Amino acid sequence: MLVPKLWLGNPVHEAPAWERARKNEQYFSKYGQLTGCPYKGTIMIICIGAGPGDVAYLTQRGAELIRNADVVAGFDAVINVVQSLIPDTAQTVLMNYRDQTEQLAQVAIEHHAGKNCVVVFMGDIHFSGFQYLERVERACGHPVETVPGISSAQILASRAKVCFDETTFITFHRRGDLDPFKRHLVHVLQDQRNAIVIPCPWDAARSFMPRHIAAYLLEQGISPDHPTEVWENLTRSEAEWHGTLADCATKEFSDMSIMLIRTRTPMSSQIEPAMEPLPDAD
Numbered sequence: 001m002l003v004p005k006l007w008l009g010n011p012v013h014e015a016p017a018w019e020r021a022r023k024n025e026q027y028f029s030k031y032g033q034l035t036g037c038p039y040k041g042t043i044m045i046i047c048i049g050a051g052p053g054d055v056a057y058l059t060q061r062g063a064e065l066i067r068n069a070d071v072v073a074g075f076d077a078v079i080n081v082v083q084s085l086i087p088d089t090a091q092t093v094l095m096n097y098r099d100q101t102e103q104l105a106q107v108a109i110e111h112h113a114g115k116n117c118v119v120v121f122m123g124d125i126h127f128s129g130f131q132y133l134e135r136v137e138r139a140c141g142h143p144v145e146t147v148p149g150i151s152s153a154q155i156l157a158s159r160a161k162v163c164f165d166e167t168t169f170i171t172f173h174r175r176g177d178l179d180p181f182k183r184h185l186v187h188v189l190q191d192q193r194n195a196i197v198i199p200c201p202w203d204a205a206r207s208f209m210p211r212h213i214a215a216y217l218l219e220q221g222i223s224p225d226h227p228t229e230v231w232e233n234l235t236r237s238e239a240e241w242h243g244t245l246a247d248c249a250t251k252e253f254s255d256m257s258i259m260l261i262r263t264r265t266p267m268s269s270q271i272e273p274a275m276e277p278l279p280d281a282d
Ligand SMILES: C[S@@+](CC[C@H](N)C(=O)[O-])C[C@H]1O[C@@H](n2cnc3c(N)ncnc32)[C@H](O)[C@@H]1O
Pocket: 052, 053, 121, 122, 123, 124, 125, 126, 127, 128, 129, 150, 151, 152, 153, 173, 198, 199, 201, 231, 232, 233, 234, 235, 236, 255, 256, 257, 258
């Protein structure tokens, strides 16, 4: 039997990861047809966004990948979101901030043993998820494919009716130096754009929650009058707070919160003028 060639390629010189992923997906499809083995659908490890919390916001593609997985991995709270879709036969690898490196190493072993692995991320991978993605890729030793999910930022934009084009997204929920991101937030507001901001809820030394963010911006000379909103637990037990940046500097919010700081000078409409009403026909 003629079996098509699996193309692992060289990640740096031969092709981008997505191209290798596509070629290998064709391989598994062809292999399935030739051997009669059920084709499970895609390459062996994939990272997917679980959406903002209610499983109804998980994409159909994400659900399909979980249903066909041999191994489903992720933080406890995220696995809870997709629990109903995990097959009984699948192995679940749970992790937290402290043990994520060891647990991802375990997932990588299963992946290299040929198991179909899915790593599930909160919201969308591409907003405040790239450091975790980097850990997955480091554990596996190669780039992995991503399937986007619906971000908490998208739900916030929908609830608060803000246009992405006029808004910048910034997260402080990350390791490393936060200063460049703080400066960027100041520039965004000086440039009369809205900002959607994920705060940092970690230990007291690093914590940069809405009240700290507001206090920092006020210190930098940003107007206290910016309309500000904080939304908590979007798509689950939602709570919303509306006030000014100055008000926000004294408010406490839970870890599961996301902040919107609106520009004080929203862009005027740039669409064509409304049509004149037709004269009444007598
Ligand atoms: C590591 S970030 C991941 C964000 C995620 N990738 C996304 O696209 O929503 C986690 C933080 O996002 C915010 N967040 C995530 N889901 C949320 C929700 N449903 N409601 C409010 N904030 C949320 C919280 O600040 C939480 O601590």
